[in-house]
């Protein structure tokens with residue numbers, strides 16, 4: 001429990017004002033709120049008692065994991081954690097839908113730590129992710145939570161976490177799985193299926209199955225096919241708790257219906273839907289610049305110098321087949337080369353796209369984690385990527401769908417208790433304005449036009 005005492009507020013004070021004084025967010029869960037004169041001094045005092053993660057998880061999540069979470073800085077729950085953890089810890093299947101950057105990962109990882117038995121050497125929790133990069137990120141948060149905090153050196157109840165990802169060393173993982181199965185596996189579907197088909201891994205000991213970015217997985221025909229098989233043939237809803245997470249689940253009622261009908265979840269699956277009327281984080285400001293195709297690089301450079309982002313992601317679309325056939329340079333490389341030649345700011349310029357080999361992708365990722373940079377990326381970086389330093393997003397190419405817009409935009413504004421405003425800028429042609437307008441209607445946000453003149 002966190003107690004925050006505010007200095008002498010006025011006699012009548014609203015909870016929102018109190019939150020401002022105490023720098024608690026109005027959305028912070030409030031347990032008791034009292035406001036009255038301090039007995040000793042006679043001065044008016046106010047006390048907010050906010051539910052902490054510990055309050056919600058105590059006796060369910062091991063003490064050393066909670067302590068680690070606190071050491072990392074996870075003390076107060078975010079809204080999605082406050083709403084979902086009671087459901088998750090009660091053992092119910094759950095569809096977890098909340099804005100990007102809202103903390104869904106910690107919610108399902110705390111559930112996993114509550115459900116596994118570290119003394120049993122068997123795969124007990126499985127997290128499925130769409131990309132290698134997201135898998136590395138989730139595995140790293142899980143490892144951070146599993147590490148022994150100071151004072152807990154004697155605890156022998158730690159667990160092992162395996163990242164079974166595309167481009168990984170599957171031979172080594174095979175030996176590891178046979179010799180001493182880890183308790184938690186974070187996997188991409190194709191690597192996982194290879195292990196299942198070769199009978200190296202069995203899922204009959206699984207107690208928790210999480211599918212992160214679930215809408216993305218079902219949207220891809222190949223991944224969707226694997227996923228259906230995994231949910232119904234390789235493991236069963238009877239013995240596992242199933243969690244589906246994403247910031248976007250289009251037609252969620254239909255999806256919930258399918259979950260029950262197709263036996264992907266139990267009948268009493270709970271839909272935790274946070275901020276249902278506001279799909280995008282409110283700390284994001286959206287703007288667009290109308291310009292010709294040939295002016296885009298110049299406009300981007302101008303904006304980068306003017307905005308001076310702490311870190312930024314510049315999203316480009318995958319190269320079309322037509323442009324490949326014409327022998328054009330992919331958008332990503334064009335932007336990268338132009339920035340390398342002309343950007344004179346303090347940030348390093350990096351590239352992340354699907355066609356890079358896994359080693360180059362890993363190198364880019366570890367550079368990114370080291371500090372602020374300008375990342376030129378395709379939608380591969382659009383899902384789940386957590387680089388909290390990112391203050392600016394640029395859509396060099398407009399995304400194809402509103403869902404892609406939501407996930408790209410959501411790579412900024414990823415500090416749950418911060419009021420920092422981040423900016424999403426789309427560079428569009430006159431003809432694309434109506435597409436962006438459609439995204440605005442679908443995602444309920446407003447995009448301001450930014451007019452650049454020679455004097456701006």
Ligand SMILES: Nc1ncnc2c1ncn2[C@@H]1O[C@H](COP(=O)(O)OP(=O)(O)OP(=O)(O)O)[C@@H](O)[C@H]1O
Nearest residue numbers: 074076077078100101102103104105106247384386
């Ligand atoms: N309780 C908390 N207190 C402080 N920071 C938190 C808390 N929970 C999560 N975070 C931080 O919030 C950021 C976003 O969390 P996370 O990556 O889980 O978001 P998400 O909901 O999965 O987003 P996306 O839908 O984009 O994948 C991370 O940097 C994480 O460390």
